[in-house]
Ligand SMILES: O=c1[nH]cc([C@@H]2O[C@H](COP(=O)(O)O)[C@@H](O)[C@H]2O)c(=O)[nH]1
């Protein structure tokens with residue numbers, strides 16, 4: 631699927647929604663470090679199986695996954711306090727992932743409406759984008775599921791993508807919205823919202839789970855060819 635053989639080659643995309651963590655920003659590595667440190671305090675291992683269940687979820691929902699799976703002797707509030715202490719130190723140094731800046735600037739320059747839909751909350755988001763404020767100001771809007779009263783359930787529920795689509799000025803048709811995601815929970819959410827999906831998975835993800843269901847699977851955003859979705863090509867003026 632990474633060679634741009636598309637599921638629905640003729641359907642033109644009008645609006646684009648990006649996930650944030652692990653897709654545009656290299657924050658999944660930071661979450662892994664923080665959770666590994668917390669789990670190690672209790673002689674427990676933070677595994678990929680746990681991480682993949684957490685990725686994309688609201689902060690509290692994902693914290694509960696960890697507590698339930700490992701039986702950590704912590705309340706949810708204590709876990710989140712520990713996590714935030716660690717994130718506070720690490721998130722301001724967040725870097726962009728390859729291909730992200732080029733694609734965001736390209737779509738913005740060509741007046742394609744772009745927005746963000748994340749599992750994050752404002753406290754984390756402000757720290758994550760601290761060194762990238764100008765770039766992130768190019769998005770029309772940003773839905774932060776952990777804080778947003780209209781997002782009842784986090785990913786894999788479609789809520790955040792449906793809320794995000796509604797907040798564009800011109801109410802796009804859902805099947806003309808393209809979502810970029812890294813997390814399986816996020817891909818499920820976008821598919822449930824009836825949107826098109828480009829999945830940029832972690833190397834450890836089981837790709838077979840979404841083959842034939844998403845439009846495209848890419849190793850990196852750098853390999854994306856916008857013209858395959860009816861969007862302006864990179865070399866267009
Ligand atoms: O290892 C983890 N990765 C990601 C998350 C959760 O996923 C969110 C990021 O979601 P998204 O990729 O939708 O921005 C984080 O804010 C956090 O709540 C987590 O708990 N643990």
Ligand SMILES: [Mg+2]
Pocket residue numbers: 649650651652653685686811812813816
């Ligand atoms: Mg993500």
